[in-house]
Amino acid sequence: MEKNKEKFNFKKFNFKKFKKDAYDFFEFKEMYTPKIVKIGYFLGVIILIIAFFYSIGQTNFFSSILALILANIVLRLFAELSLILFEINKKMK
Numbered sequence: 001m002e003k004n005k006e007k008f009n010f011k012k013f014n015f016k017k018f019k020k021d022a023y024d025f026f027e028f029k030e031m032y033t034p035k036i037v038k039i040g041y042f043l044g045v046i047i048l049i050i051a052f053f054y055s056i057g058q059t060n061f062f063s064s065i066l067a068l069i070l071a072n073i074v075l076r077l078f079a080e081l082s083l084i085l086f087e088i089n090k091k092m093k
Contacts, residue, residue, distance in 0.1 A: 034086045041079040048072055 024030060052068040 031086060031090075034083055037079055037082050037086075041075060044075045044079075045072065048075065 048068055048071050052064055055064040055067065
């Protein structure tokens, strides 16, 4: 039994859209760093939560909660400040 192999159909491929997308990518028309900052923030929150559960057994419960809250605020401030810089850059164009 032979499996149906799909052949690449050049007639359906939109070369104009591909050319435009490639041009935009290599000319830095769209910024990917703000998306990376948002992903980094969410990963940081997950790491903070894991560290919080680990620190409950090591230290006082209330100091663990205080550290979780303060670390989350600091992490959020750095993420928002970097996103604000990208927004300022976008507005200036």
